[in-house]
Amino acid sequence: MSDLLSLFGWTFLPNLVTGWVQSFYYSVTIRAGSPRPMPGTPRYAEHHRRIHILVVTVYLLYTIYEAHYELVVRGSNFYGDLGVSPDASEREIKSRFRRLAALYHPDKVVTGPGQQSQEEVNSYFVHLKTAVDTLTDPVRRFAYERFGVDAVAWAGPNGNGKGGCKTHRDFVMRGAQMLLSYYGFAAAVLYGLGLLGYLRWGRYERWLVLASMFVWEAHTVMSPGRPAVFEHFLNPLLHWVTGVMGRYYLPFQAVALMRKVSVTVYIAISQIGPLLTADTSSGQLVAGARGGDQEELLKQGLERLEIVSRGLDQDTLRLVELEMAPFAGDQEALSSMRGKVKEWLVQNTIKNDPMVRDALGRGLQRRRVDAPAGARGTK
Numbered sequence: 001m002s003d004l005l006s007l008f009g010w011t012f013l014p015n016l017v018t019g020w021v022q023s024f025y026y027s028v029t030i031r032a033g034s035p036r037p038m039p040g041t042p043r044y045a046e047h048h049r050r051i052h053i054l055v056v057t058v059y060l061l062y063t064i065y066e067a068h069y070e071l072v073v074r075g076s077n078f079y080g081d082l083g084v085s086p087d088a089s090e091r092e093i094k095s096r097f098r099r100l101a102a103l104y105h106p107d108k109v110v111t112g113p114g115q116q117s118q119e120e121v122n123s124y125f126v127h128l129k130t131a132v133d134t135l136t137d138p139v140r141r142f143a144y145e146r147f148g149v150d151a152v153a154w155a156g157p158n159g160n161g162k163g164g165c166k167t168h169r170d171f172v173m174r175g176a177q178m179l180l181s182y183y184g185f186a187a188a189v190l191y192g193l194g195l196l197g198y199l200r201w202g203r204y205e206r207w208l209v210l211a212s213m214f215v216w217e218a219h220t221v222m223s224p225g226r227p228a229v230f231e232h233f234l235n236p237l238l239h240w241v242t243g244v245m246g247r248y249y250l251p252f253q254a255v256a257l258m259r260k261v262s263v264t265v266y267i268a269i270s271q272i273g274p275l276l277t278a279d280t281s282s283g284q285l286v287a288g289a290r291g292g293d294q295e296e297l298l299k300q301g302l303e304r305l306e307i308v309s310r311g312l313d314q315d316t317l318r319l320v321e322l323e324m325a326p327f328a329g330d331q332e333a334l335s336s337m338r339g340k341v342k343e344w345l346v347q348n349t350i351k352n353d354p355m356v357r358d359a360l361g362r363g364l365q366r367r368r369v370d371a372p373a374g375a376r377g378t379k
Helices: 002-029 041-072 079-080 091-106 118-135 136-147 150-155 168-195 205-222 226-244 252-275 293-328 333-353 352-367
Strands: none
Touching: 002 118, 041 252, 079 091, 091 118, 091 293, 118 150, 136 150, 136 205, 136 226, 136 252, 150 168, 150 205, 168 205, 205 252, 226 252
16 A cells, blocks of 8 residues: 555656745745746746756655665564564573563453453464564574565464475575566566556666666575675664664565665656756756757657648648639639749749859849940940
8 A cells, every 4th residue: 555655656746746846936036026937938947847856856765764664663573572683692582582471471461441452462472472483493583584574474383384484495495486476577567668658768777777686685585694785784874874773674674675765766767867858948848858869859850840841731732722713614714824823933943042043143243333224234
């Protein structure tokens, strides 16, 4: 549902907010009584282009923060639920669980009206027990860090393998199948949108990004330890930015974040990219006019010129037929008219020819200045 709302937001919000921001910008920067740039003018179009780029950039940053908030701040993981760090040993995890069991065991929690229900208490304790069982098993801990709660279902109840996975290889192969399915579907969607005429901007770069994401995620899933990018860059950066201890990305959380970010970044770039090279000199946003494909632009111009010329030919033919209508049925008049029109066209064409006009001009220049009226020649 959140993905659909995000797509809806990317479709309508940037254009809507751009209009509001542009109106507010004019009300602040232009004094009362002074004329504002009107729609259809180059200045208005240029302001609209810049504000639209700013709005899309701000919305992109917001969606990235929202994805981070949903995964790390609002979301949870087994380490956070137990209150231990990702580097905690098996002994530390079991010790922490014993302290939590003393507080949250169903036999020790008071239930009743105004309190938690027995079902909620039982569910929470089962969740803690699943967390400690998963993190104290090296194989299941490895799988959980890379695939999240899906790995719990793959292992089956109590890790008995009824879900089909027992070893590292089983989990990796199961994850690789999901990985191939996801990126295969993504590639099919990109190809289909390209065939339908969408996603024109960055038509080659998007495949490079998709391939890079696939390689990075495959490395994350198959790496025997936690990838160094998390340990030495991402998690320290998160702690430095937020200033809150205990917030970190597990590999499966980082993969989910990168998937969301890659989609939103591509949508944002597909909207910003054409605006970066848009021409506003005509008062309209003409995408790709700055340093774009000149051959394509020339082809489009010639096609428009051909359409205009065909229209002019049809209009001329209708006008000629309209002028000749009074002579319909009079073959002698039509023949005389055709001859005169032909003579006029020939003379008009000759007189308007640049070489003929140049020759007449040179002849007039050589004519004697003091020649009497009616004299012929240049001597």
